[in-house]
Amino acid sequence: MTTLTPARLFIDGELRDAAGGKTFDVISPWTDAPINTAADASAEDVEAAIVAARRAFDCTDWSHDSNRQKRLEICTKYLDLFKANFDRLAEIAINEGGCARGSVNREQVAMALAGWQDYLDVFPRVEWERDYGTREAWGMKNVRKSYHEPIGVVGAITPWNAPLYVNVGKVVAALLAGCTVILKPAPDTPSMGAIFGELANEAGIPKGVMNVVFGADPALAGEMLVTDKRVDLISFTGSTAVGKRIMQQGAESLKRVFLELGGKSARIVLEDDPLFERDVAMGMLTNHAGQGCAVQSRLLVHRSRYEEAKAILKATYENFGDNWGEQENPAHTMGPVVNRKQYERVLGLIEVGKSEATLLAGGKARPDKGPGYLIEPTCFVDVTNDMRIAQEEIFGPVVVVIPFDDDEDAIRIANDSAYGLSGGVCTGDVERGLKIARRIHAGTFSINNGMCIAGDLPFGGVKASGVGREWGVEGIEEYLEPKLVAIGSFG
């Protein structure tokens, strides 16, 4: 039995139904059946949210320097309220997002709130002013300084795979910076957005500063935010195709865009790795059914130990067995994929894999585990990097294993990708690992499983993985624009 309550919009300080009262069904990834309803925002609702956010930015003191401490206090109280709602957040993550109980303490809830705390902790390090010193020019003395000011109204468009984590990543940074926000969560996960509205007034957020809109149409609200001149910045996480469209459509109003667009990251296991068996086994992709933008979905293994790696993986998948796919099992960290579209897409790519490479483990849907979108942990070997399964982001529980000949070859293969989000190397020689790390085109990289993703570290990609950085002090500064002021004087 779930405790989900209908997801409502939040506009100008008011929890609301959609204008006209339309709703849509939220489908459970576990059962393929309706589990909740959500308000279906119309263009009228999105317009009201834009007006409210614009007014709150232009006509109140929210963004003023004098309110920095107040914003920190409000975001602290907001976090306390989220923490007090931990169980509810877990219910939402499990029932709406398809997270298995064991992932609640990972990125789905606990890490998201820990990241929020990290934002509060790094806030004192935000650079609000910079002194450029004095310079003589044209007979004048010039004292130069920049003031870093909140950029304005932010449209935050977020996905379904780690909805709380990504919502926090955008909303909290923008609020701390002094922006006003319109959060637009994915149609699959509206409740994880709606809760930001439900708790906003109690946290003391002034009217219009925080707004939440969502609807059945995945594009309607988002496109309105992207094309509207009154929205100053779009912060988007999702697919590369939509990210490109946002950049194109945002160009009309020369909007600032932050884009985080996923990846096909490489995990390189060198032949000198003293923990070779463990590190190859860790390449299995199961957490949240592999639906993570920074997952290391290409496992690169030195050719001299490739057969050994295959045997390790075979045993690892066998040992893992059926320890996944039970909604309330705290030991399970893998559930279904999010929706029917993803289910069909991932199964389609698995079929492509069967025609291109050798299936080592998994490879099937598992209707015996439930009526939802459950797909087995799957591993392909004898993969070459030009295959579709090595190039396309599958966004499911699928890893592909590719052999390499030497460090140069590993670097070449890792970089031979449209994406550049993350990756890692496992080795007995950290200096060798570091040389490889410095040559990989990616925004984050781990050596020997180092945790390169945390709320106090900047996260983002290069190439088709996106533009800009989220989290850490850099993540807050994404929402600031420097204004340079020079004070001239003669004499």
Ligand code: NAD
């Ligand atoms: P998507 O890019 O379509 O959706 C992401 C968000 O953008 C949602 O809120 C959606 O409603 C909104 N959106 C959709 N069309 C829009 C438009 N034209 N203008 C503005 N906003 C729009 O992603 P999806 O279809 O849900 O997933 C497809 C693929 O995207 C996945 O298979 C995966 O490869 C990738 N993905 C990546 C991430 C990531 O973390 N980078 C997250 C989810 C999905």
